[in-house]
Amino acid sequence: MKKTTAKKIVVLLLLAVFAATATGAWFYFRDRDKRLLRELVTELEDMSAKRQGRSNALALLDAATPERVFAKEVEIISDHPAMKRTMKVKELGQLMLAMKKSCTSTQLDISIDTITVNGESATVSGNALFSGSSSRGGSFREARNLELECAKNAGKWKIVRIKAYSIIRK
Amino acid sequence: MFKWWSKIVAAHRSDDDTEQGKVIEFFFPQLKMGFFLRMLIVAAVSLLVFGVFLMPCVIDGESMMPTYDDHGLTFCKRWSYWFSRPERGDIVIINYAPRVYLLKRIVALEGDTVEFRNGTLLINGKKVDEPYVRYMSNWNLKPRTVAAGNCYVVGDNRSQHINEHIFGQIQLKRITGKPLF
Numbered sequence: 001m002k003k004t005t006a007k008k009i010v011v012l013l014l015l016a017v018f019a020a021t022a023t024g025a026w027f028y029f030r031d032r033d034k035r036l037l038r039e040l041v042t043e044l045e046d047m048s049a050k051r052q053g054r055s056n057a058l059a060l061l062d063a064a065t066p067e068r069v070f071a072k073e074v075e076i077i078s079d080h081p082a083m084k085r086t087m088k089v090k091e092l093g094q095l096m097l098a099m100k101k102s103c104t105s106t107q108l109d110i111s112i113d114t115i116t117v118n119g120e121s122a123t124v125s126g127n128a129l130f131s132g133s134s135s136r137g138g139s140f141r142e143a144r145n146l147e148l149e150c151a152k153n154a155g156k157w158k159i160v161r162i163k164a165y166s167i168i169r170k
Numbered sequence: 171m172f173k174w175w176s177k178i179v180a181a182h183r184s185d186d187d188t189e190q191g192k193v194i195e196f197f198f199p200q201l202k203m204g205f206f207l208r209m210l211i212v213a214a215v216s217l218l219v220f221g222v223f224l225m226p227c228v229i230d231g232e233s234m235m236p237t238y239d240d241h242g243l244t245f246c247k248r249w250s251y252w253f254s255r256p257e258r259g260d261i262v263i264i265n266y267a268p269r270v271y272l273l274k275r276i277v278a279l280e281g282d283t284v285e286f287r288n289g290t291l292l293i294n295g296k297k298v299d300e301p302y303v304r305y306m307s308n309w310n311l312k313p314r315t316v317a318a319g320n321c322y323v324v325g326d327n328r329s330q331h332i333n334e335h336i337f338g339q340i341q342l343k344r345i346t347g348k349p350l351f
Contacts, residue, residue: 006203013210111268129267143267167266168323170311170338 033117033157037124037150040157041110044069044148048108050100050132066093071151071158078144078164106132110146122157124148127167143167175201223248224350227263227271233325233335234273236304237261238349246271250348256321258293263346264323271346272336274323275302280342284322286311286332291324305329319343 029035047069067089075086087095100106112126128146133139149161175198199205220226225246232240246263256262256276264272278284278293285292289307291300307328316322316339324337 006207010203010207010210013207013214109268127265127267129270141270143270167344168272168336168338168340170314 031117033122033152034115036157037115037117037122038112040069040150040159041112041124041148044159045108045110048096048106048130050103050106064093064097066090066096067158069159071153071160074159075161076164077161079166079169083164102135103132104135106130120152122150122152124150128164220245225263225346227273227349229273233327233330233337234261234275235327237275237302237326238273244273245350246347247350248347251345256342256345261349262323263349264340265344265346272323273349274325274337276321277324278316278322280316280318280320282316282322283313284311284316285313289328300326302326303328314339321345 047066070089070092072089073086074089074092076083078084107130109129109131110126111128112124114123114125116123116125125145125147127143129141129143131139131141144164145167147161147163148159149163150157151160152158225248227244227246229238229240229242229244238244250262256279258276258279260276262274262276264274266272277291277298283292283294285295286307286309289309291298292313295313303326305327309328309332311332319342320339321342322337322339325335328335
């Protein structure tokens, strides 16, 4: 292959990669609300995580301000009857703290399938995998279909309703 | 690093057409435009093949034994259901959660009634012959109908306790593909 031809191909390939990246970035960032909602989900993941070896105090601090993510009242709807209820944000924070205390590590992974924005409300749908290891030994891994209903208040998105259903039903 | 590399290339490079020369050239190619172009093409093709068409999967679990052993490796043919619909008996890879996939067998489709009686699978009230199930089972599950847009998946290893085995109704849209082998 001639040097000039090779150079042309490399330049063309680089241009193609650049164009694809730019298009992807444009699609990703064009909608401010969707970007904010993705950030909200990331914040929820961070808040729920407790890395192995991280001290209890620091891990608890991560979950100490649930109002960053949740509205004042959050409705939880699940196929588990015990989890079907409305919780105050402080109550939810305490539940998260208690969960972190009883685990040596926790991790929440959410993969977003769709984000639907309708004015001041939005729905984020996807899958969630909550995994970790208990202080008493043993590990857990729970997957759920997840739907987060969010509301915009003073320019900030907050979760108002969590719907979590089993992905596979016997 | 480039200096070090260039030294090796320079030391061995010449018009060395011997076997040794070819081997050295294979492991220490000259870092020319052509080399980087080949690397770029190999990387792009790999990304396309293994990212879009053939997803590599490591089997972690015994639910499909003896058909698939624990710690095995396979690839997911993602194009399997692009132009066709899943059928009873198909082994499928299911998107279960972020970065977690399930390897299961479809035993029933939408509208079918599924039941287990003393380890025997009954579809629409009729006993199903399952030559791939080799281990004894004592599962009992009351009849249930598969909802529209769903299918019913079960692993081949029914010797596991019914509560420990992940199986049941799942949305068809979660099926990612079939295992390659």
